[in-house]
Amino acid sequence: MGKIILTGERPTGRLHLGHFIGSLKNRLLIQDNDDIEKFFVMIADTQALTDNADNVDKVKNNIIQVALDNLSIGLNPNKVKIFIQSQVPQLSEITCYFMNLVTVSRLYRNPTTKDEIHQRGFENRVPAGFLTYPVSQAADILGFNTDLVPVGDDQLPMIELAREIARTFNNTYGNVFKEPKALVPKQDVCARLPGIDGKLKMSKSAGNCIYLSDEPEVIKQKVMSAYTDPDHIKVSDPGKIEGNVVFSYLDAFVKEDSFKKYLNEYENLDELKAHYQRGGLGDVKVKLFLNNVLQELLEPFRNRRKEYEKDLDEIYRMLFKNGELARQEVSKNLERMKSAMGLDYEKFLIK
Ligand code: ATP
Ligand code: MG
Numbered sequence: 001m002g003k004i005i006l007t008g009e010r011p012t013g014r015l016h017l018g019h020f021i022g023s024l025k026n027r028l029l030i031q032d033n034d035d036i037e038k039f040f041v042m043i044a045d046t047q048a049l050t051d052n053a054d055n056v057d058k059v060k061n062n063i064i065q066v067a068l069d070n071l072s073i074g075l076n077p078n079k080v081k082i083f084i085q086s087q088v089p090q091l092s093e094i095t096c097y098f099m100n101l102v103t104v105s106r107l108y109r110n111p112t113t114k115d116e117i118h119q120r121g122f123e124n125r126v127p128a129g130f131l132t133y134p135v136s137q138a139a140d141i142l143g144f145n146t147d148l149v150p151v152g153d154d155q156l157p158m159i160e161l162a163r164e165i166a167r168t169f170n171n172t173y174g175n176v177f178k179e180p181k182a183l184v185p186k187q188d189v190c191a192r193l194p195g196i197d198g199k200l201k202m203s204k205s206a207g208n209c210i211y212l213s214d215e216p217e218v219i220k221q222k223v224m225s226a227y228t229d230p231d232h233i234k235v236s237d238p239g240k241i242e243g244n245v246v247f248s249y250l251d252a253f254v255k256e257d258s259f260k261k262y263l264n265e266y267e268n269l270d271e272l273k274a275h276y277q278r279g280g281l282g283d284v285k286v287k288l289f290l291n292n293v294l295q296e297l298l299e300p301f302r303n304r305r306k307e308y309e310k311d312l313d314e315i316y317r318m319l320f321k322n323g324e325l326a327r328q329e330v331s332k333n334l335e336r337m338k339s340a341m342g343l344d345y346e347k348f349l350i351k
Helices: 017-030 045-051 056-072 090-099 104-108 111-119 133-143 153-173 216-224 245-253 258-262 269-278 283-309 312-341 345-349
Strands: 003-009 036-043 081-084 148-150 181-183
Touching: 003 017, 003 133, 017 036, 017 056, 017 148, 017 245, 036 056, 036 312, 045 056, 045 133, 056 081, 056 283, 056 312, 081 312, 090 133, 090 312, 104 111, 111 133, 111 153, 133 153, 133 312, 153 181, 153 312, 216 283, 245 269, 245 283, 258 283, 269 283
Parallel strands: 003 036, 003 148, 036 081, 148 181
Antiparallel strands: none
């Protein structure tokens, strides 16, 4: 039996470079692997509502954007099935049963939820749905009997909880679930790409993103305004690499031939970094190089997106069709789960 992959995003905005390098790129790299049996990408509208209950339009309107972004990078829709979470109500049923296997204090200890509660100013008024969304995410993952979840490192506590719930369920009712694994990029900078402001991770909610669909002039303007080293005032000053977003992005996105194409006076990134640290290399030059690297990456995505945008009806039809596939898949696992729990009441009818 091949591997089952599940991953996804919340439809709270268009996807950005953080999504690409944290999760989408790994999707591209594995989509053609022979050992993959099923590959689902979930647009997590139900989860997005847990902190956007009063902004349904935002969530609804971004479903198509997230679908387009996934297709724009070159995911093959014949292999990768993109669907909408709320079209698989079986996931909510699984969530209900899982809710009894986790304590409230365990949910409060989740470091990602803790950060997010703080960022959203929810301290005294956490919506119950928001606190418990990691349980519903565990239901998404286990509901598909998932082996591998390509994600950024902010999601590791969620995968850990899914593993714990799988273990608790198996110990309580019998062996039903596998313990899923996270597929996180090896380089730290890719597992949690910083935003252009240099403060937090790049995140739709923080408004510090370069979007995959940004036009060339917007990309350039964002790159030129990115946070570098505030003490690097004159070109001759020595500069810092640590916390310097422009170098973080170069670490994440520079390709083998980038220097030959756009900045051939340097052999590689180490040489460029050494010059910056010594002094004598200005921010503008490094930023223009980064701009070239990012323009090369994003141009084909933008062009592919424009092709897909010509027939949105077709994309919605694909999402709904995949919803049916996803329902079938999750229903199978829900049946297995309910029968392990002894909730298969149809047995009573046999007599
Ligand atoms: P929101 O602010 O609404 O939570 P987000 O930008 O954090 O949005 P999500 O939809 O929550 O995006 O994240 C989807 C996936 O993208 C997750 O696997 C997450 O780990 C990954 N991801 C998001 N931002 C980054 C980032 N800056 N670096 C690496 N991976 C990221
Ligand atoms: Mg997030």
